[in-house]
Amino acid sequence: MTRLWAILLAVAAIAFAAAPILTSGFNGFDPSQFPVPQDNPPVQPAGYAFSIWGLIYAWLLVGALFGLVRRMNDPDWAPMRPPLVVSLAVGSIWLWVAQLSPVAATVLIWVMLAGALLSLFRVGDTDRWLQQAPVAIYAGWLTAASCVSLGLLIAGYGLLPATPAALVALGFALVIAVAAQYALHRAPEYGVTVIWALIGVIVANSQPFNAAVVGLAVLGILAILGLRGTDTE
Numbered sequence: 730m731t732r733l734w735a736i737l738l739a740v741a742a743i744a745f746a747a748a749p750i751l752t753s754g755f756n757g758f759d760p761s762q763f764p765v766p767q768d769n770p771p772v773q774p775a776g777y778a779f780s781i782w783g784l785i786y787a788w789l790l791v792g793a794l795f796g797l798v799r800r801m802n803d804p805d806w807a808p809m810r811p812p813l814v815v816s817l818a819v820g821s822i823w824l825w826v827a828q829l830s831p832v833a834a835t836v837l838i839w840v841m842l843a844g845a846l847l848s849l850f851r852v853g854d855t856d857r858w859l860q861q862a863p864v865a866i867y868a869g870w871l872t873a874a875s876c877v878s879l880g881l882l883i884a885g886y887g888l889l890p891a892t893p894a895a896l897v898a899l900g901f902a903l904v905i906a907v908a909a910q911y912a913l914h915r916a917p918e919y920g921v922t923v924i925w926a927l928i929g930v931i932v933a934n935s936q937p938f939n940a941a942v943v944g945l946a947v948l949g950i951l952a953i954l955g956l957r958g959t960d961t962e
């Protein structure tokens with residue numbers, strides 16, 4: 730089974746990396762996909778922040794192929810593979826689903842996050858930059874992206890106005906991020922990636938200035954940075 734999961738992870742990583750080539754990519758939901766159109770939603774990071782997907786695709790692919798070729802039977806790699814395979818398999822169809830239904834896409838991205846976090850907690854101690862790091866940045870971005878998607882649904886379906894919806898969603902993201910980073914006691918790449926997303930939110934809310942959203946994002950950055958002293962690496 731160790732060999733099989735190594736093969737499955739490589740296949741899933743290839744399919745995941747190929748997804749943006751086979752679709753039009755993703756820089757946020759179309760405002761018209763919601764009953765209440767979401768033009769410049771405060772919960773969403775600035776467009777440049779989405780460029781991190783290129784790094785995520787490439788790093789996950791390199792890590793999976795390295796694991797297949799050099800660590801196929803390594804027991805240190807085995808526990809993290811099954812949940813990551815599930816996450817990447819779902820992720821390979823996510824872009825297509827996102828163009829059809831924000832609700833379905835939100836459900837799927839939370840499945841992706843669950844698999845990514847479980848994989849991150851299971852990563853071994855060897856090959857940090859090819860085993861732990863790619864999973865950490867993937868899980869970090871999904872922590873932010875899943876909550877952004879949730880915030881868009883809350884505002885897009887009229888449950889709350891845009892700014893309160895953003896505060897609820899970002900608050901939820903910070904609870905997950907702080908709890909995960911504290912429990913991990915390693916993988917600072919995870920927290921750094923969440924900070925990348927929060928900076929993107931700050932940039933997006935600078936013109937016009939949204940003090941509430943920017944303030945929460947700044948507090949989140951400080952909270953994550955404050956956890957660095959608990960890390961063992």
